[in-house]
Amino acid sequence: MRYIRKTSYLQDIRLVQHRGHLLWYGLALLVVFTGPLWLDRYLVGEFALVFIYAIAGLGLMLLVGYTGLVSLGHAAFLAIGAYTHAYLLNLGVPLPVAMFAASLFSALVGGLVGIPTLRMTGIYLAVATLAFAVIVEQVLVHWESVTGGFRGMAVPKPEFLGLDISSPAAFYFLCLAILLGSMVLVMNLLRSPTGRAMTAVRDSETSAESMGVNLARTKVLVFALSAAFTGLAGALFAHRLSYLAPDAFTLITSIQLLLMVVVGGLGSLHGVIFGAIFIGLLPQGIAIFRDAAPTAVAQIPGLEPAIFGAMLILVLIYEPLGIYGRWCKIRLFFEEFPLYRKSTYKRQKSFLRTERLH
């Protein structure tokens, strides 16, 4: 067991709270930074995709996991980011500027979507965001002068200061750097007043408002931030696809993104990473499985969505905190070994809820 002696308030504010963090996260960073050295060229590309999913996941986690607002339309923000980025690159705008603009434009649209959805929660919000995603999809198809419609749109190779960063390893590091930067921003946000206001809105709107949290402002802000990160991921996703077409940003993509944060573990940044690895690598896992399995099983059509769906159901039933929840239990098991009690995480029913006002 680890007991931390606290002698300063700063200890609760720091991102790295004790030496154990330094050791384990340091090791994790070492592993990802040396990744391209020992990973297969193909897997380097796959991990870049995992990082891209993780960036989008950060955005969605802010919205779903920390503010309690559901979105079934995040593929739209991914698309807005990707198309804006590609369009600007085609105009000759440098990569960082295009990326920033893509993120900013996505945030703007996110904020605008946030306003009409202020009074909605739960299933109604999910349907509203779904509708938004459908609209965006139609715009991508029909606004041919900008998006190229069904013909699609080529994405120039990523290039920065004359350097070509289209090789898998270079692109891997680009995605990794942006992911780490985004994570720091999100962690900073979560330890400051705005982040706390978000969790307050999630847990009780009534009392958040009575504590002086401006509900409307907080929700619109979170929508914008969420869209900003997802748009940023979209910009990188454009390079990954190298040719944009509307069918890359469908309802399935939105569901995958939502699945990522739910399976990873709602309300934790670890969950984003776990979820991104899950979503990014599961298709590979299924492909390997298809190769190994007997022909009768391997040729079942639609195996992938079926496994995704089954995973989601199993997680919701048995581990509502997702992979991160399971991770916590395993960690506690080793920390308290051999004294771990199974009932530590037993869910308690509580009957203390005030009658809701909405």
Add this chain to the structure above:
Amino acid sequence: MSLLAASKLSVHFGGVKAVQEVSFTVREGEVFSIVGPNGAGKTTIFNLVSRIYDTTHGSIVFAGQDITQIATHKVAELGIARTFQNTELFERETVLNNLLIGCHIHRKTSLLEELFFLPSVKRQELKFREAVEDVIDLLDLQSYRDKIIGSLPYGVRKMVEIARALCTRPKLLLLDEPSSGLNPEETEDLSFWLEDINQDLGITIIMVEHDMNLVSQASHRVMALADGQLITIGSPQEVQSHPQVLRAYLGD
């Protein structure tokens, strides 16, 4: 001097007249209790003052400012903090984070500063933490600091909610049945704490309470309501022996 003045306060939900033409004033520095049988409109009055419900008729003036129409989240900034009848804490957060949200209205940093966690944000966080620790000290919550609310017993949650309200540094504290769910010992502690909050911190308190012992021990004046109407306002003894109050509680 009156801190809060409600005049001819009414609220109707469709045909239900939950509160009808209730007028009262609360003086600065007093403990003012609202009593009455279930459904008398006590909590509704709290919800009107904290702007969760819209007032149908009448007006509420707080520290010289008309607050009948202001936005709900502005109420805390003016200096009114409240607790809820069945606790409305942020259940998946720690006690510490709950209390820090109480400091929300005192934040001065912008979103950009927070995204980069500039020194200004850090300084502000340390300042908030010190303010929170003062409240933790006052209400003896040290051992619960890092506990998740969902894992705490009800009595502690009640205290955390009062603590969170105190973190906003209010002028007026609205306590909705602070002793409900507390055992007799905790209730006794509560009455001392109420005295501390009222006298040492100089915070005016309005509370809705059923425990008549606590009411007569802690409060200066009492308002009795029944069926949304005002019966009487007076000292605890006067109200307890008022014939109409007795009738409201016991029937004819």
